[in-house]
Amino acid sequence: MTEPLTQSIQDYLKHIYELTERSQPASTTDLAARLNVAPASVTGMLQKLAAAKPPLVIYKKHQGVTLTKAGLRAALEVIRHHRLLETYLVNALGYTWDEVHEEACRLEHVISEEFEARIATALGHPNRDPHGELIPSADLTMPADQSTPLSSLRPGQSATILRVDAQDPNLLRHLDDLGLTPGIEIEVSAYSEFDHNLTVRVRRKSHVLGLNTTTKIFVEVDK
Amino acid sequence: MTEPLTQSIQDYLKHIYELTERSQPASTTDLAARLNVAPASVTGMLQKLAAAKPPLVIYKKHQGVTLTKAGLRAALEVIRHHRLLETYLVNALGYTWDEVHEEACRLEHVISEEFEARIATALGHPNRDPHGELIPSADLTMPADQSTPLSSLRPGQSATILRVDAQDPNLLRHLDDLGLTPGIEIEVSAYSEFDHNLTVRVRRKSHVLGLNTTTKIFVEVDK
DNA sequence: TCTATTATTTAGTCTAACCTAAATTATTGT
DNA sequence: ACAATAATTTAGGTTAGACTAAATAATAGA
Ligand SMILES: [Mn+2]
Ligand SMILES: [Mn+2]
Ligand SMILES: [Mn+2]
Ligand SMILES: [Mn+2]
DSSP, rough: OOOHHHHHHHHHHHHHHHHTTTSBBBOOOHHHHHHTTOOOHHHHHHHHHHHHSSSSSEEOSSSSSEEOOOHHHHHHHHHHHHHHHHHHHHHHTTOTTHHHHHHHHHHHHTOOOOHHHHHHHHHHHHSBBBTOOOOOOOOOOOOOOOEEGGOOOOOOOOEEEEEEEOOOOHHHHHHHHHTTOOTEEEEEEEEEETTTTTEETTTTTEEEEEEHHHTTEEEEEEE | OSSSHHHHHHHHHHHHHHHHSSSOEEEBBHHHHHTOOOOOHHHHHHHHHSSSSSEEEETTTSSSEEEOOOHHHHHHHHHHHHHHHHHHHHHHHOOOOTTHHHHHHHTTTTTOOHHHHHHHHHHHSSBBBBTTBOOOTTSSSSOOOOOGGGGGGGGTTTTEEEEOOOOHHHHHHHHHHHHHOOOOOOEEEEEEETTEEEEEEEEEEEEEOHHHHHHTTTEEEOO
């Protein structure tokens, strides 16, 4: 229905999705920070999105926004593009996982459904991107996320890395150097209850990881 | 030098390049037609491009525009993107030659130099796109075009198709059905001097082609 | 409960790129 | 050479999406 959504609107919806994923409406300020835009600009756009036909968000002054059905579909469409693109850049064109975000962020608004379908096929219809983020299916449903943050594991537990929730290229390269990437088996050997550091064994080496790292790595705990 | 050129400016420069390729400044009206924009809008943009620092075009009221050095480089940059993309879509993603133009026209403004370099490498640094159009080199020089229009051949001459200068998907599919695609050997067996039809032998079959077709196919004549 | 701080919204501007209508300039056929 | 026609430019407007500064609302701490 209706005219195509602008780039800018697509980015707003994508970020609203991400901010509201764990319920809670998204605040003006958080959106402004993510979108690199002044808070006043966000207010203006949110009013517009709420007034669109059909409305893309539910917005109440001073109380944040959430997506409507239509807004959610549009957001998942962009996110599917983004994550498929990242996967394609890595698997087919040899990018590393720290190089793909910006490229995907520009391309996501511009590829056709044809292009989307062709790269999905070329990749064998993956469900996760190079960072382990889930890729919405072609019919725009987001698979359920079963992962636990690494920070919640304790000595003796072992797990498989599912997902790394970071965009900072330096951090991504660092994690790659340590071998902390999706699919990898790890084991927790120590925990410091004062600074919350975890000692993690990967590839036969141990590393002490701080909270800043362990809250960004999500795993499936072995049983 | 300077800020990145907008999509719109990139498209203007690309079309000015194409219109001025056979010398002659490009007219406001021709540009308007190609860009699907009102003539008045073109005038406005041309004034802006001429006033840019550095100037991208040379523009004199009522006399059309040509590209400056800087404008030429920018145009070739976009054209290289466009043609590499078309080639990639066909060779790597299985598009047919009638499906690629629009997709490339959107992507051309958005891919990074990194992306350009990677697809160029993946393709083995081609010099022609799927229609046989020459691809500017990475250092932004356009190879010389050595081709002759098929319409200038006469019975007895044989040639290899180098290039097909058409965007209309229906025409492209038709030519593909006949086997009139770059790289193919053809032989002219008859000419009608009244309607300028040529009878052309391709793949052991003969076809009578009108001027509308034969001026869009460019060949290298066998010696 | 009141005040200080922070978050959010309003008001007023700006820029890019387009538009239409009217005015002007060029060109062409006689 | 000149009127009719065609091409081009000017003038004035619109829209999307941003910005800054000022006003207002919410919240938290004493
Ligand atoms: Mn984006
Ligand atoms: Mn899609
Ligand atoms: Mn384009
Ligand atoms: Mn380039």
